[in-house]
Amino acid sequence: xxxGQPRVASAExxxxxxxxxxxxxxxxxxxxxxxAAFKRLYDATSHCxxxxxxxxxxxxxxxxxxxxxxxxxxxxxxxxxxxxxxxPMTWLMTIARYKALDALRSTRTERQHVLRPAxxxxxxDDDSGPPDVADERRGPLEQLVQAVESAQLRHCLQxxxxxxxxxxxxxxxxxxxxxxxxTHMQQxxxxxxxxxxxxxxxxxxxxxxxxAEPRHAP
Amino acid sequence: MNTSSLHDPLAAEYVLGTLHGGARARFVQRLRDxxxxxxxxxxxxxxxxxxxxxxxxVPSPQVWTAIAERIALRQSVVxxxxxxxxxxxxxxxxxxxxxxxxxxxxxVNGPRLLDSGGADxxxxxxxxxxxxxxxxxxxxxxxxxxxxxxxxHGTLMDIKQVQPVAVGAGQTLFLWAIEADGSTYAIGAVPQxxxxxVKLPKTSEQLFGxxxxxxxxLEAVGAAPAAPSVPFVYRGLCGKLWRVAAPKN
Numbered sequence: 358x359x360x361g362q363p364r365v366a367s368a369e370x371x372x373x374x375x376x377x378x379x380x381x382x383x384x385x386x387x388x389x390x391x392x393a394a395f396k397r398l399y400d401a402t403s404h405c406x407x408x409x410x411x412x413x414x415x416x417x418x419x420x421x422x423x424x425x426x427x428x429x430x431x432x433x434x435x436x437x438x439x440x441x442x443x444x445p446m447t448w449l450m451t452i453a454r455y456k457a458l459d460a461l462r463s464t465r466t467e468r469q470h471v472l473r474p475a476x477x478x479x480x481x482d483d484d485s486g487p488p489d490v491a492d493e494r495r496g497p498l499e500q501l502v503q504a505v506e507s508a509q510l511r512h513c514l515q516x517x518x519x520x521x522x523x524x525x526x527x528x529x530x531x532x533x534x535x536x537x538x539x540t541h542m543q544q545x546x547x548x549x550x551x552x553x554x555x556x557x558x559x560x561x562x563x564x565x566x567x568x569a570e571p572r573h574a575p
Numbered sequence: 576m577n578t579s580s581l582h583d584p585l586a587a588e589y590v591l592g593t594l595h596g597g598a599r600a601r602f603v604q605r606l607r608d609x610x611x612x613x614x615x616x617x618x619x620x621x622x623x624x625x626x627x628x629x630x631x632x633v634p635s636p637q638v639w640t641a642i643a644e645r646i647a648l649r650q651s652v653v654x655x656x657x658x659x660x661x662x663x664x665x666x667x668x669x670x671x672x673x674x675x676x677x678x679x680x681x682x683v684n685g686p687r688l689l690d691s692g693g694a695d696x697x698x699x700x701x702x703x704x705x706x707x708x709x710x711x712x713x714x715x716x717x718x719x720x721x722x723x724x725x726x727x728h729g730t731l732m733d734i735k736q737v738q739p740v741a742v743g744a745g746q747t748l749f750l751w752a753i754e755a756d757g758s759t760y761a762i763g764a765v766p767q768x769x770x771x772x773v774k775l776p777k778t779s780e781q782l783f784g785x786x787x788x789x790x791x792x793l794e795a796v797g798a799a800p801a802a803p804s805v806p807f808v809y810r811g812l813c814g815k816l817w818r819v820a821a822p823k824n
Contacts, residue, residue: 385715391806408630436717507625557587
């Protein structure tokens, strides 16, 4: 073997852009059926994807099964990834979320697990680990919103009426349907549907305003 | 992208997850043929996914073990019957590969079928192209990335780089042949360029007779690696373009 092992195309990427670009390069390698690259992609992203899934399913073992399905889907779907449409991490997260939603919907009866206590917090970030959904009025769901790393998104979520924000957060983090939102929030179905819809309608112009005027964003 | 004039509330609810059952199925159906709707879904995915970026849970080691086993199992299962799939590595590329093979076959056989009554056509008539090795290698995005061809008993190879790759300083493209059992052997460094011709160290038949695939990796300039040190940047079929099957070596 030659000395001075080549490093593929690393010189192209500025350090700041490397993490996100690095995931794109790994996905490109996965298209070529590179299992080592797939392992690196898994190591770099699985904790985030499992965080999403475990929060929605509230069952560690089940979440790990769905995580496995998500990565098998990623392995096969890699050729369809388009960097022009989505950042690599966004794409990976959407696949994990849709898999978790499918899992929830496919086994839904009365979704007793929704109101079940969260699994023991054995994760890295005990602070933001899955909280008990029943307690969100006292803070944990709000804490999730406050912890959103994108300042623009956080600002726009916090600018919503609290009922709208709560409905959207429950739907997003816990995968609740309209009917489950109505049960959980103890409101008529039409009311929670309107909260979700109006909340999303208000979110969009706020996000676009922030994107257009980043200097004025909080 | 600005989609404010095209707001479809269902796109946001689909991404959020509140769209379900029949409504979700109908939306997914619409999504297949509606690029504007897809753009709105992409918009909302990009807008909402940062909500989840701070969630984290460390998977147990068994998860990766299970994933790796399933991938390896699938690859070994398709290795024998699914040669097109295995060569290109992914199912979605199989139609491309089949199209290429079919295209080649029609090019070769088509004129002969039309002229089948011709008196000057004996069995084993000449093909349009001289007996050649051809390879259409896919790039990282699955599309044709590089085309190579060489005469069966010749020592020159033409290389057309359809889709260039970034080659860093001190690196070179390096051509490999891959046998049916997956083993690789080095052919040599090849220059960058839209269309280049290289001199092979032996005849194509000697070099590629056992190859089922060709691939290119990036290696250090001047290196003579025994095996690829990095993943391939191009990979694809090694086709033997003549009428009689190659003798089994």
